[in-house]
Amino acid sequence: MRLERRSTTPLGLAIVAPLASVVAALVLAAGLIAAAGVSPFLAYGEMLRGALGSRLAVTEMLTRATPLIFTGLAAAVAFRARLWNIGGEGQFFVGALITAWIGHGLGLPGWLGVPTLMLAGMAAGAALLAGPAYLRLRFGVDEVVTTLLLNFIVILFVGMMIEGPLKDPLAFGWPQSVPVDGDFRLPDLVARTRLHIGLLFAVAAAGIVWLVLARTVFGAEMRAVGLNARASAFAGVSLTRTIMGAALLSGAMAGLAGAVEVTGVTAGVTTTMSPGFGYAGIVVAMLAALHPAGVVAAAIFVATVFVGADAMSRATGVPSFIADVIVALCLLTMIVALLFTTYRVRR
Amino acid sequence: MTKVLELHGITKRFGALTANDGITLSLAQGEILALLGENGAGKTTLMNILFGHYAADDGWVRVFGQDMPPGRPRAAIEAGIGMVHQHFTLAANLTVLENVMLGSEPLGRLRSARQSARAKLLEIAEKFGLAVNPDAKISHLSVGERQRVEILKALYRDARVLILDEPTAVLARPEAQRLFETLREMTREGLSLIFISHKLHEVMSASDRVAVLRAGKLVAERETAQTSPKELAELMVGRQVERPVREPHEIGAPTLVARGITVGEGEETQLNEVSFTVHGGEILGIVGVSGNGQAALGALLSGLVHPSSGTLSLAGENAAALGPRSMIRAGAGRVPEDRHAEGVVGELALWENAVLERLRTSEFSRHGLVRQKVCKAYTADLIERFDIRGATPDTRTQLLSGGNMQKLILGRVLSSDPRFILANQPTRGLDEGAIAAVHAELLAARMAGAAILLISEELEEAVALSDRIQAIVKGRMSDPITADAATPQRLGLIMSGVWEAHADAS
Numbered sequence: 090m091r092l093e094r095r096s097t098t099p100l101g102l103a104i105v106a107p108l109a110s111v112v113a114a115l116v117l118a119a120g121l122i123a124a125a126g127v128s129p130f131l132a133y134g135e136m137l138r139g140a141l142g143s144r145l146a147v148t149e150m151l152t153r154a155t156p157l158i159f160t161g162l163a164a165a166v167a168f169r170a171r172l173w174n175i176g177g178e179g180q181f182f183v184g185a186l187i188t189a190w191i192g193h194g195l196g197l198p199g200w201l202g203v204p205t206l207m208l209a210g211m212a213a214g215a216a217l218l219a220g221p222a223y224l225r226l227r228f229g230v231d232e233v234v235t236t237l238l239l240n241f242i243v244i245l246f247v248g249m250m251i252e253g254p255l256k257d258p259l260a261f262g263w264p265q266s267v268p269v270d271g272d273f274r275l276p277d278l279v280a281r282t283r284l285h286i287g288l289l290f291a292v293a294a295a296g297i298v299w300l301v302l303a304r305t306v307f308g309a310e311m312r313a314v315g316l317n318a319r320a321s322a323f324a325g326v327s328l329t330r331t332i333m334g335a336a337l338l339s340g341a342m343a344g345l346a347g348a349v350e351v352t353g354v355t356a357g358v359t360t361t362m363s364p365g366f367g368y369a370g371i372v373v374a375m376l377a378a379l380h381p382a383g384v385v386a387a388a389i390f391v392a393t394v395f396v397g398a399d400a401m402s403r404a405t406g407v408p409s410f411i412a413d414v415i416v417a418l419c420l421l422t423m424i425v426a427l428l429f430t431t432y433r434v435r436r
Numbered sequence: 437m438t439k440v441l442e443l444h445g446i447t448k449r450f451g452a453l454t455a456n457d458g459i460t461l462s463l464a465q466g467e468i469l470a471l472l473g474e475n476g477a478g479k480t481t482l483m484n485i486l487f488g489h490y491a492a493d494d495g496w497v498r499v500f501g502q503d504m505p506p507g508r509p510r511a512a513i514e515a516g517i518g519m520v521h522q523h524f525t526l527a528a529n530l531t532v533l534e535n536v537m538l539g540s541e542p543l544g545r546l547r548s549a550r551q552s553a554r555a556k557l558l559e560i561a562e563k564f565g566l567a568v569n570p571d572a573k574i575s576h577l578s579v580g581e582r583q584r585v586e587i588l589k590a591l592y593r594d595a596r597v598l599i600l601d602e603p604t605a606v607l608a609r610p611e612a613q614r615l616f617e618t619l620r621e622m623t624r625e626g627l628s629l630i631f632i633s634h635k636l637h638e639v640m641s642a643s644d645r646v647a648v649l650r651a652g653k654l655v656a657e658r659e660t661a662q663t664s665p666k667e668l669a670e671l672m673v674g675r676q677v678e679r680p681v682r683e684p685h686e687i688g689a690p691t692l693v694a695r696g697i698t699v700g701e702g703e704e705t706q707l708n709e710v711s712f713t714v715h716g717g718e719i720l721g722i723v724g725v726s727g728n729g730q731a732a733l734g735a736l737l738s739g740l741v742h743p744s745s746g747t748l749s750l751a752g753e754n755a756a757a758l759g760p761r762s763m764i765r766a767g768a769g770r771v772p773e774d775r776h777a778e779g780v781v782g783e784l785a786l787w788e789n790a791v792l793e794r795l796r797t798s799e800f801s802r803h804g805l806v807r808q809k810v811c812k813a814y815t816a817d818l819i820e821r822f823d824i825r826g827a828t829p830d831t832r833t834q835l836l837s838g839g840n841m842q843k844l845i846l847g848r849v850l851s852s853d854p855r856f857i858l859a860n861q862p863t864r865g866l867d868e869g870a871i872a873a874v875h876a877e878l879l880a881a882r883m884a885g886a887a888i889l890l891i892s893e894e895l896e897e898a899v900a901l902s903d904r905i906q907a908i909v910k911g912r913m914s915d916p917i918t919a920d921a922a923t924p925q926r927l928g929l930i931m932s933g934v935w936e937a938h939a940d941a942s
Contacts, residue, residue: 093450096832096835097832304805304806304808305804305805305806306795306796306801306804306805306806307804308806309788309792309795309806310795312784312788313781313784313788313792316781316782316783316784317777317780317781317782317783319777319778320777320778320779320780320781320792321781321792322740322760323738323740323760323770323772323778323779324760324792324793325739325759325760325761325763325764325793326792326795
């Protein structure tokens with residue numbers, strides 16, 4: 090058996106590949122569900138019902154998809170430039186922390202305060218990734234290590250802040266920060282649900298990121314640098330500026346995820362507000378083959394698994410950790426699927 | 437003579453392309469057969485079938501009278517075929533001995549038989565005159581030494597037929613000569629050899645017999661003694677190819693002037709007080725054995741490194757501190773030494789590579805947005821003007837042959853009418869037809885008044901194209917000599933650094 094590089098990838102295959110990898114992951118996970126003593130059909134049925142079976146379920150799912158779109162975009166942007174940002178989780182939390190911090194008693198009207206908080210969250214996320222990007226450019230420090238480790242530092246820092254200066258005195262001892270002012274809470278998208286207009290921000294962000302990647306000089310240079318840094322430097326593309334630019338955009342997206350989650354859902358920051366949005370963003374980006382439009386679809390899928398798994402767990406007793414297993418399996422099967430979209434198998 | 441190897445009616449198709457079309461070929465005991473053909477003629481495919489990397493669609497392979505099962509490299513190795521690939525397949529972080537043993541030991545064995553392996557390796561090295569230190573790390577070896585290890589690896593597996601794919605592509609000329617002497621020795625020890633090449637002079641000097649492939653077909657077989665380079669060139673290309681000649685014309689004012697330039701410091705001095713001047717309408721050839729500072733010179737004139745002392749001016753302006761983009765803006769065009777590593781981003785489309793250098797100019801972008809239509813139209817124009825074959829603006833650049841890729845890079849450089857052109861090894865690895873095309877473009881640019889600095893390891897090329905020649909030796913440069921005065925003896929002297937002795941004596 091041999092692999093031959095395809096000269097082009099047919100569009101049909103590019104669309105079928107992620108779907109096939111999702112099916113493959115679900116089939117593999119079915120084995121585990123069966124091992125837990127539950128019929129996989131029943132379990133997946135409950136999962137679908139829990140995520141998509143009612144108006145409330147769908148809004149819950151979309152609420153969960155919103156931060157995933159942002160963190161998925163963050164990973165997609167960075168990975169295109171071959172900047173391995175594994176720090177989406179940390180950037181999410183600094184975005185959330187800054188938003189909660191300055192969002193309490195800011196003294197601005199809502200129409201001005203919300204954009205201010207969003208920008209602050211983006212700046213915080215971008216700043217957190219700028220450090221590792223600089224160290225990589227200047228000293229060749231592996232950003233996989235630095236961004237990953239920063240996640241833990243940031244989460245511990247958040248924990249320290251909400252036990253200390255930001256502690257909400259009205260939270261009956263719950264480790265939670267003071268909530269942002271009511272004026273800065275994002276309006277509901279669907280009345281009497283948790284779904285907020287942050288979803289629209291996320292979709293708009295996907296559109297903007299697509300525009301930047303596909304149409305701008307910066308996007309073109311970023312792709313070139315990601316694929317062959319030496320040839321790009323020879324052609325006069327500034328590696329420093331391009332990789333820094335990618336880092337700032339990527340960090341800003343993950344930071345914005347935190348800002349939107351605070352203003353849209355949690356009001357304050359807690360250390361448990363993210364079920365791994367930053368890490369799941371990596372899976373989202375990979376499932377989307379780093380394409381911004383695909384990120385939206387992949388985020389909705391991953392959110393379906395997360396929300397559906399909770400419902401399934403309640404109904405069947407299969408631990409909801411199966412959601413993490415399914416998402417992780419998707420990453421693996423997607424990598425296999427990418428092999429088939431890039432190469433043709435020959436005998 | 438007995439036939440050690442027979443190929444019969446080998447046909448291999450890749451989609452619409454027929455890479456090998458009914459090829460029948462045999463190799464006699466102790467013979468050196470050269471497989472000659474342009475890039476893409478099907479040489480490598482044929483050898484991959486022989487070695488079992490590919491399964492042929494039709495035809496059979498027989499080694500020492502025994503039929504080979506298709507598509508099984510292991511069977512080919514066991515039958516005594518060894519292959520030395522053009523791109524080495526060595527693990528850089530392992531030693532010579534470890535690389536040689538790799539893959540030839542049964543996996544189940546707990547202790548590796550290092551001692552006996554070392555003895556066997558040394559014995560083979562001795563027998564075939566391939567001196568090597570078994571404990572040296574591959575990453576510390578030169579390219580020539582690595583190739584020796586590749587050959588030893590094949591011999592260690594008891595290869596009696598060796599296939600070498602473009603063995604000299606990565607070697608400087610003296611190293612290549614030494615390799616061919618070694619190969620000749622090896623045939624005396626009973627080995628039979630096939631080497632793939634597109635270089636006429638090495639085929640003429642090193643083989644017993646030549647098989648010429650063109651567009652997947654075997655077009656001729658000749659005894660080397662009974663053919664000529666001219667005949668082979670015609671057979672290979674299918675028509676008469678002549679390299680264009682330089683015509684005398686008036687040269688203009690100094691365009692690029694370097695005075696006392698030093699790059700790097702102390703131990704790491706790469707260029708040492710070099711001076712040269714390139715005039716408009718002139719080609720200045722820089723000759724020398726590779727590794728004598730050509731890379732630093734190329735990087736300097738590309739704007740990638742800056743001199744630690746000395747002056748560099750382009751069209752009267754100081755150019756010492758310019759980066760690549762400013763260099764281009766000041767009127768420099770650069771053809772890099774390594775097409776794949778520096779010339780293009782292989783994964784990107786042709787049009788993206790065509791405009792990459794000037795993406796930020798108003799011609800190709802506006803308000804930060806790429807003007808895709810303009811870019812593609814410009815690329816389509818380049819494809820037309822520079823005869824880049826088998827491509828559209830949207831083709832992935834990787835899919836181009838070496839010659840066409842070089843035409844793309846030249847087109848990108850020449851279309852902006854640069855006043856200075858750096859051509860760093862512009863024809864390395866290209867076939868005869870493509871070389872002629874590249875030479876013609878450079879000479880046309882010269883006639884149009886561009887100042888061209890040509891860095892070349894091919895003396896014939898340097899002498900044919902250059903008006904004046906300087907040699908580079910250990911980061912220093914000789915005074916220029918005119919092309920008329922560049923006899924082989926004189927070139928040989930200055931390339932070995934003897935100009936300095938003269939200077940001392942006078």
